[in-house]
Amino acid sequence: MNIRLLTANEIECRVQTVKKNGCSVLLYKDARCDMRILDETFGVLGWQRTHELINGNLFCNVSVWDQDKGFWIVKQDVGTESNTEKEKGQASDSFKRACFNLGIGRELYTAPFIWINLGPNDIKENNGKYYPAITFEVKEIGYNANKEIDRLVIVDNHGVERYRLGTQLPSPTKTQKTLSEAQIKRLYALGKKAGRTQEKIQEEVYKRYHCKPLELTKQQYDVVCEGYEKIGAKNDKD
Structure with missing residues (x-):
């Protein structure tokens, strides 16, 4: 056995x-x-x-x-x-x-x-x-x-x-600001085309990444923007 x-x-x-x-x-x-x-x-x-x-x-x-x-x-x-x-x-x-x-x-x-x-x-x-x-x-x-x-x-x-196991990892700290004001404005503009308010965008970002929009990494930012772009394009077609 x-x-x-x-x-x-x-x-x-x-x-x-x-x-x-x-x-x-x-x-x-x-x-x-x-x-x-x-x-x-x-x-x-x-x-x-x-x-x-x-x-x-x-x-x-x-x-x-x-x-x-x-x-x-x-x-x-x-x-x-x-x-x-x-x-x-x-x-x-x-x-x-x-x-x-x-x-x-x-x-x-x-x-x-x-x-x-x-x-x-x-x-x-x-x-x-x-x-x-x-x-x-x-x-x-x-x-x-x-x-x-x-x-x-x-x-x-x-x-x-x-x-x-066997390694002491450092304690995480609060995510620091990584995006520019221009990037944040673009994010909110794309979100608006997708039918989201700023409050809704903040809620969706936090639910997915547990941070504020301003604290997104560049990779996370690109993923969120791409998602809102696709929704906005679909809304335009409809």
């Missing part, structure tokens, strides 16, 4: 705690990943999943067929409720935990404490509580001979590297 290690695109990042200067991140796998690896390792007909209630708690049994021994090997674990869908959350969580017992994704237990520094553009505040304005994903991961994580790179949803 040779269960492979998780690849970078199979691992997801979940923000655990958020403070004004940064956040901690946990690595996890979802149930679809477990099912895919079970299919790969044991075949579609080589495993099965059942659930049962024990003392009011929902347990999952994941059974895999051992060809050499000629019988089913069963791994069991209990699930916890989710914040949204109680029964579905328990079923999914118990299944993922049972798969951990089987060895799928067990390498995630070797993950280090992950702290990502956040800058002013990365944080939202509501009633004194802080929330990340960006998301994260694993770009690279590697393992040593003991199946322990020894390489880990995490990027944000803009592709910017935010964490590298």
